[in-house]
Structures are given as structure tokens and as C-alpha cells.
Amino acid sequence: MEPTIKDVAKRARVSISTVSRVLSGNGRVTEETRQRVLRAVESLNYQPNLLAQSLKKRRSHTLGLVVQNIANPFFPDIVRGVEEKAQEYGYDVFLCDNRKDFQRGLAHLDVLQKRGVDGIIYSSMGRLIEPILAFKIMQLSEAGIPVVLLWRQPPGINIPMVYNDEKGGAYKATTHLISLGHRRIAFIGGFQDSLVTKERFEGYCLALEKNGLSFDQSLVTYSDFEVNGGREAARHLLTRDLPPTAIFTANDLMAIGVLMAAKQLNKKVPEDLAVVGFDGIPFTEYTDPPLTTVCVPRYEMGLIAVEKLLEQMGEKEDSSSDSIMLESHLVIRGSCGAVEGKVISGALS
Incomplete structure (x- = not known):
């Protein structure tokens, strides 16, 4: 071979x-x-592959961006960051939406390659990454098309990656709820085989352990990262004989569902139930009450992803690291019962 x-x-x-x-x-x-x-x-x-190299010299000044679900308000800020930085260097962006379908994402990579893009940013956020993605990225590299990943790498390859400190953000959120006196804190994850769910769950568990609280499996449930899924998961938790006094969700959309469920069950937030989400999507400050959330620097992720791509393309001087982890911060609002407007930063130690 x-x-x-x-x-x-x-x-x-x-x-x-x-x-x-x-x-x-x-x-x-x-x-x-x-x-x-x-x-x-x-x-x-x-x-x-000399043929691929010779073809690569004829640049299209176009970058490909593949996201999981553009209908999710999490992604537009990433797209904005990618487009602004790309335009700064004279590149257009070809946007592809997976619609939460892994196979559709692979098909987008084929389309982008045929269109002759100069580089690709691929959002690997979502369910566990299948090995076939690693194979496809290898094919792109052989063809002279560099790839930068958002969130996680598939096994077996080592390429530039920009990702968020999921575990650290979840640790801050859960620790904050504990500091407010909560001891029965539930966790609602997204898909159970999602890397994001896994790492945010690990941060939740670590906060319990560091604060001397026992882990209770009955307070953990999983959903689908959507509003209705969060609402149904919250109804399951809140109608138990011994319901939680606080719920931390693995994203903001599910947290909004929790707020809806609490209202339907005549539970006041934050008096009867504290709620904290994750992502910091724009309209969380307008919920009733405004949602406490872990804010992910999505716009900055888009900017840095383009910079990492330009480094591979020789348009920008290399930085010291191929992979960049960004820190999230906790924005405190009315849904947790603490003083609003406070921001908790600091990396997980």
C-alpha cells in the first residue's frame, strides 16, 4: 500500500x-x-499527489462552512464570525446546513470539494463523531483542501480545532446553584451519545463531587436539545414525589422548555425552582424570568476558525497551537434567584 x-x-x-x-x-x-x-x-x-497540488494553486477565494442546524439560534453568531473574518481576507463563504443529519454533512463535504473551495470549517458538534468523517477529512487533505473543526476531532487524525470548555462551563453553572443552597440539582442532557452532553454532564458531576454532594442518577435525564424535549423532561422530573429544587440543562432551548413546564405545573421560578441553561443564545435575556446561562463565545469561535484555516493555507503566520480552547462564562439572571447581571469567569482548575 x-x-x-x-x-x-x-x-x-x-x-x-x-x-x-x-x-x-x-x-x-x-x-x-x-x-x-x-x-x-x-x-x-x-x-x-502532484495533480491535486497543481489544481490547488488555482484558488477560488471561497471557504466552506458546514453547521449542524442553522435553525438553532446557537449557530448564526458562528456564521457571522466566519463571514466577517473571511471577507477581511477577500474570501466568500459557502454555507451548508446539515439539518442534524450526519450523512447530509458528509455529502456537503463532497459538494464543497467539487466546487473547489480553498478550505473548509466543519462543525463536529452533535452526536459522537463517526470514523468515516476522519476518512473523508483525510481525502480532503490529500486533495490539498485544509479543514478546521469546531468542537471535536474524529478519532485517528490530528487537525486544527477550535472548541469551547464545555466541562468548565457546566462546572461553573452547577457550582453556582450549589452556592445558592440547592442540593437536589437535576441535569437534563441532550442526546445521550452527544459529545457536548457528555462533557457538560462531566462538569455537573465534578461540581457535585467537589462540593461533597452525592450523585443521584434519578435526577439525570436526557432529551433532544429542543424546547419541547426540555419541557417533557422537566415535567418528568417535577412531577416526582421528591422533585429537584434546581435544574441545569445542557442547552438554552431545553432550559426554555423547563420554564414552560414550571409555569404549566404552577411552580414559580426562581422561588420554587432555579433554572440554568447553556449556550447564551440571544433571546435568553427576554424569557420570563430572564435565563441564567453559560455563554459560549460563538462569534469568537468563528473568527478564530477562519484564522486557523488561513494559517494552513499560508495566508497567515502560524500560531503556537493547532487547537484552541475558548472559555465560557456564566451570566446570572433572574431564573436562578441570585443578583442579576453578575458574570462568573475563570477556567476550570
């Missing part, structure tokens, strides 16, 4: 994008790294 660019990256202990930069002569790498890549190329007798 002919060696691939992935084999070279593994032998040289660098990312695929670094190998591409060395072989194309685009982008800055240290001399030590360049020599290590060239030694790996020589030892493996790797032959780059």
Missing part, C-alpha cells in the same frame, strides 16, 4: 496540516519541524 500524508504526519509526529505546509512551501514552520517532515517523507518514499 502506498504511504499517505497521514503516515508522514504520524512518522514525523506532526499534524497533517503541518506536512501540507512543508510540502507546499506555504505557511511558516520551524526548520527543525521541516527537516523532520522531510526525513519522514524520504524514509517512507511518500509521493505527494
Whole structure:
């Protein structure tokens, strides 16, 4: 079997994008790294795809952006950040919407490749990433099309990634509820096989452990990241013999559903029930009461994702790290019963 660019990256202990930069002569790498890549190329007798490289030189000045669900108010700020930074460097953005369908996302990658985009930003947020995505990204790299991921990498590859501190944000939210005196704090996750749900659940569990509270499986339930799903999950929790006094949800849409369920069950928020969401989508400050939420820096993620892509394309000097984790912060509003307007930052230690 002919060696691939992935084999070279593994032998040289660098990312695929670094190998591409060395072989194309685009982008800055240290001399030590360049020599290590060239030694790996020589030892493996790797032959780059010269046709793909020659085609790549004819740039379209277009970037592809694939998101999970543009109808979700979480994503427009990311799109705005991507478009603004891309336009700053003279690139247009071709937007693709998965509509929460993984196979549709893979088809979008094929379409973007055929359209000759210069690079792709792919939102890997959602359910556990299937290995076929790694294979597809490898094909794109072989064709000279760099990819930057938002949130998580599929197993087996190492490419630039921009992601949020999900665990740290959930830890702040749960710790805040504990500081208000709550001991029966429920967690409503999205899809149980979602990486986002998993990491936000881990932050919830860590906060309980750090504060000496026992984990209660009966206070944990899962839904679908949607308003109606959050409402039904909350009704299940709140109609129990011993209901929670606080609910932390894995996104804001489900938290809005919790507020609806509480109203239907004649429970006052925050007097009878404290509610905290996650994401910081725009209209959470207009709910009744305004929703306390963990704000994700979505616009900044879009900006940085384009910068990481431009680095791979040789349009921008490399930063020190291929992957960037951004910190979320807790914005306190009326739904948790604390003083409104406070912002809690600080990374998880």
C-alpha cells in the first residue's frame, strides 16, 4: 500500500496540516519541524499527489462552512464570525446546513470539494463523531483542501480545532446553584451519545463531587436539545414525589422548555425552582424570568476558525497551537434567584 500524508504526519509526529505546509512551501514552520517532515517523507518514499497540488494553486477565494442546524439560534453568531473574518481576507463563504443529519454533512463535504473551495470549517458538534468523517477529512487533505473543526476531532487524525470548555462551563453553572443552597440539582442532557452532553454532564458531576454532594442518577435525564424535549423532561422530573429544587440543562432551548413546564405545573421560578441553561443564545435575556446561562463565545469561535484555516493555507503566520480552547462564562439572571447581571469567569482548575 502506498504511504499517505497521514503516515508522514504520524512518522514525523506532526499534524497533517503541518506536512501540507512543508510540502507546499506555504505557511511558516520551524526548520527543525521541516527537516523532520522531510526525513519522514524520504524514509517512507511518500509521493505527494502532484495533480491535486497543481489544481490547488488555482484558488477560488471561497471557504466552506458546514453547521449542524442553522435553525438553532446557537449557530448564526458562528456564521457571522466566519463571514466577517473571511471577507477581511477577500474570501466568500459557502454555507451548508446539515439539518442534524450526519450523512447530509458528509455529502456537503463532497459538494464543497467539487466546487473547489480553498478550505473548509466543519462543525463536529452533535452526536459522537463517526470514523468515516476522519476518512473523508483525510481525502480532503490529500486533495490539498485544509479543514478546521469546531468542537471535536474524529478519532485517528490530528487537525486544527477550535472548541469551547464545555466541562468548565457546566462546572461553573452547577457550582453556582450549589452556592445558592440547592442540593437536589437535576441535569437534563441532550442526546445521550452527544459529545457536548457528555462533557457538560462531566462538569455537573465534578461540581457535585467537589462540593461533597452525592450523585443521584434519578435526577439525570436526557432529551433532544429542543424546547419541547426540555419541557417533557422537566415535567418528568417535577412531577416526582421528591422533585429537584434546581435544574441545569445542557442547552438554552431545553432550559426554555423547563420554564414552560414550571409555569404549566404552577411552580414559580426562581422561588420554587432555579433554572440554568447553556449556550447564551440571544433571546435568553427576554424569557420570563430572564435565563441564567453559560455563554459560549460563538462569534469568537468563528473568527478564530477562519484564522486557523488561513494559517494552513499560508495566508497567515502560524500560531503556537493547532487547537484552541475558548472559555465560557456564566451570566446570572433572574431564573436562578441570585443578583442579576453578575458574570462568573475563570477556567476550570
